[in-house]
Amino acid sequence: MDTGKLKILGSMQVIDTQTFTGSGTWTKPSSGTWAIIQVWGGGGSGGRGNMGGGGAGGGYSEGIFQLSRLGTNETVTIGAGGAAVTANATGGNIGGSSTFGKFKVAAGGGGGSGSSYGGGGGGGSEFKAGTSGVTTVAGLAGWIDAGDGGTGTGATPGNPGLPGRTGGGGGGAGKLENASHGGDGGTAIFGGGGGAGAGYAAGGTGGTSTNGGNGGNGSNYGASPATAGTQPGGGGGGSYTGYNSGAGAAGKCIVTVF
Numbered sequence: 001m002d003t004g005k006l007k008i009l010g011s012m013q014v015i016d017t018q019t020f021t022g023s024g025t026w027t028k029p030s031s032g033t034w035a036i037i038q039v040w041g042g043g044g045s046g047g048r049g050n051m052g053g054g055g056a057g058g059g060y061s062e063g064i065f066q067l068s069r070l071g072t073n074e075t076v077t078i079g080a081g082g083a084a085v086t087a088n089a090t091g092g093n094i095g096g097s098s099t100f101g102k103f104k105v106a107a108g109g110g111g112g113s114g115s116s117y118g119g120g121g122g123g124g125s126e127f128k129a130g131t132s133g134v135t136t137v138a139g140l141a142g143w144i145d146a147g148d149g150g151t152g153t154g155a156t157p158g159n160p161g162l163p164g165r166t167g168g169g170g171g172g173a174g175k176l177e178n179a180s181h182g183g184d185g186g187t188a189i190f191g192g193g194g195g196a197g198a199g200y201a202a203g204g205t206g207g208t209s210t211n212g213g214n215g216g217n218g219s220n221y222g223a224s225p226a227t228a229g230t231q232p233g234g235g236g237g238g239s240y241t242g243y244n245s246g247a248g249a250a251g252k253c254i255v256t257v258f
Contacts, residue, residue: 012258020253021231026074026100028067032257035070037104038062040212042095043168043192043229043248044109044121044132045082046238051176051199052226053112053133054161054185054218055082055092055248056149057168057192057209058233059124059142061106067257074101079108081229081236081248088241090114091132092171095124095233098251109168109192109248110139110149112238120149120171120183120197121235123164130168143167147186147194161186161194161207161215169194169207169215174238176200185215185235192233192249198226198240206237216246 016029039062044055058079079096092111099105110121110130119133123146131139136152138159146167150159152174160183161170169186174197182199185207193215196204203218203226213234216227219242226237226246236246 016257018255020076020078023078024076026076026255028070028072029257032067034064034258035067036064036256037100038254039098039100039104039106040232040251041098041106041108041124042079042081042251043233043235044095044111045084045092045236045248046195046226046245047092047112047114047118048085048239048245049089049114049118050116050241051118051174052114052238052245053118053120053174053197054171054195054238055112055235056109056121056123056130056171056194057188057235058095058109058251059106059126059167060190061104061126063104076100076253079251081250082111084247085245092245094129094132095248098253100253107142109235112171116176117152118174118238119152120161120173122149123147123168123170125167141167150183157181158183158197160184164188164191166190168192171195171235172197172204174198182218188212195229195235195237195246198238213249219243
């Protein structure tokens with residue numbers, strides 16, 4: 001969380017904290033002056049192909065509001081993570097957006113490509129969802145605070161996803177050649193970590209996040225399947241044709257009243 005906001009609230013007592021890992025309704029407490037709203041979008045899923053790319057992490061958004069501005073009840077929508085892909089040569093799914101009433105939104109991460117040398121998805125942001133990888137072309141981040149996906153090329157290992165800050169980390173690219181290693185997922189500070197790409201000899205490692213969920217690992221040719229991202233907002237790993245891709249993780253919302 002922004003240290004400047006913590007200084008403002010420094011000596012104030014926490015009165016109420018409500019955490020949503022699924023959609024629901026926030027109820028205003030009977031006392032308090034300020035509310036900090038934190039929202040994460042859903043992570044994208046990895047692609048399934050001849051070395052699919054990893055899905056990207058969901059974005060993050062926060063804000064401080066006078067409690068009097070918020071309604072007695074506010075609708076909280078938690079974005080679903082992109083569903084795992086079960087068909088060959090199929091790209092991953094974009095994560096859903098999470099919202100707190102009309103006040104805050106965090107968009108989802110893009111899915112990984114399901115092609116050979118599959119490009120990774122682009123990280124989600126506060127403003128816009130990341131785009132999905134298409135063939136070898138990496139998905140683009142929703143904003144400059146998120147990471148682009150790794151581009152699928154002849155590089156060894158596969159290109160990694162770029163890091164995000166408030167936005168999600170990009171997904172890593174897949175890599176097809178013998179002894180090749182899938183691209184690692186992009187790291188993040190607040191948004192979700194990016195999922196890694198699949199590799200012939202070894203899948204990449206999912207990107208970690210300091211405050212969000214981590215990205216899933218990519219599969220390899222003969223043994224390890226791709227793994228899902230962790231909540232909130234981690235991107236799923238990309239897979240080889242013999243395995244389903246890793247699912248993206250759902251978003252989250254925390255409302256803390258002082």
